[in-house]
Amino acid sequence: MRQRFASSILCAALSAAASSEARAAGFTDYDESLRAPHEHIVEAHAQFRVRGEILDNLDLDRGPTPSGDLFYPVPLSDPKGQILTRADMRVRTDFGFFLPSGGLSLKIRLDAFDGMALGSAPIGIPSASTTQDPSKSVIRVKRAYGEALTPFGLLMVGRMGNNFGLGILANSGDCADCDSGDSADRVAFITPLFGHIWAVAYDLSSTGPFVPDKAGTRVIDVDPTVWVNTITTAVMRYNPDWAIDRRSHAGKATFNYGAYLSHRWQKNDVPATYLVAAEDRIVSPAWSRRAAAERLGVEAVELPGSHSPYLARPAALADLLADQA
Numbered sequence: 001m002r003q004r005f006a007s008s009i010l011c012a013a014l015s016a017a018a019s020s021e022a023r024a025a026g027f028t029d030y031d032e033s034l035r036a037p038h039e040h041i042v043e044a045h046a047q048f049r050v051r052g053e054i055l056d057n058l059d060l061d062r063g064p065t066p067s068g069d070l071f072y073p074v075p076l077s078d079p080k081g082q083i084l085t086r087a088d089m090r091v092r093t094d095f096g097f098f099l100p101s102g103g104l105s106l107k108i109r110l111d112a113f114d115g116m117a118l119g120s121a122p123i124g125i126p127s128a129s130t131t132q133d134p135s136k137s138v139i140r141v142k143r144a145y146g147e148a149l150t151p152f153g154l155l156m157v158g159r160m161g162n163n164f165g166l167g168i169l170a171n172s173g174d175c176a177d178c179d180s181g182d183s184a185d186r187v188a189f190i191t192p193l194f195g196h197i198w199a200v201a202y203d204l205s206s207t208g209p210f211v212p213d214k215a216g217t218r219v220i221d222v223d224p225t226v227w228v229n230t231i232t233t234a235v236m237r238y239n240p241d242w243a244i245d246r247r248s249h250a251g252k253a254t255f256n257y258g259a260y261l262s263h264r265w266q267k268n269d270v271p272a273t274y275l276v277a278a279e280d281r282i283v284s285p286a287w288s289r290r291a292a293a294e295r296l297g298v299e300a301v302e303l304p305g306s307h308s309p310y311l312a313r314p315a316a317l318a319d320l321l322a323d324q325a
Helices: 240-249 285-296 313-322
Strands: 003-015 042-056 083-098 104-117 139-150 153-161 183-193 198-208 211-213 219-221 227-239 257-265 275-277 299-304
Touching: 139 183, 275 285, 299 313
Parallel strands: 275 299
Antiparallel strands: 003 042, 042 083, 083 104, 104 139, 139 153, 153 183, 183 198, 198 227, 211 219, 227 257
């Protein structure tokens, strides 16, 4: 069996003025830029990423599943082929707006061409096209939040990145090669105390349903009982990269650690059930039945077929869902 192979043949990034990045990805972002009067009212950090890959044998020669599903795409012109390619780009810009006297800031992150494949938007006949369609270049506002430095700590409000530790529980996707990332609509308070960083945050994880107001410019939440609320507390011993390097050059070891406790609740929810694929070879049907009863408190419904009934038995799945509605 050939080994899985995926190599990057092109990767480039350009950046400047990193001090105003709209990171705020985790509770360790205790912003030094607010501690003193700021030299600039507006600062920007820009990153341009272009990357390409050659992908070979990513299904490890396993072929389709018993239901005919592919583990990984294959070339349309050669179903027995294994080599695929992809190339895309992204422009990321972080803006920071600062009060000259210090203490207040607004951070915004904009992404353009995020994940857009090179050559994917030709205008006209592809073989005769001389340009790409600019209407496909969507600009997305990924983050927007304010910061206020108080005598007791840092107050942050808005949509910000969500990250903790190595990014297993929550990953903000700030690395140069990251494709996505977690974000939260959050109110957070962070303060240094006793050599640690202490933090508490409240997230509106989900709200709605909504109806438009009379003016049609805003919406009204008509059932706050279905909100999903999250409270998070954290305490960390944290040293930034520059501090770790300085301690390392001085021959000192550095130990960072932290504890993270999050509680999420919702008063009301829509009725739900759990679908078990009777011939599922990926998730054990016996485990699924038990988990539905023990973890969800519902009785599972079953459908003959493999792990992907929406591909193997779409009509039967549609009938079952209609019966459950």
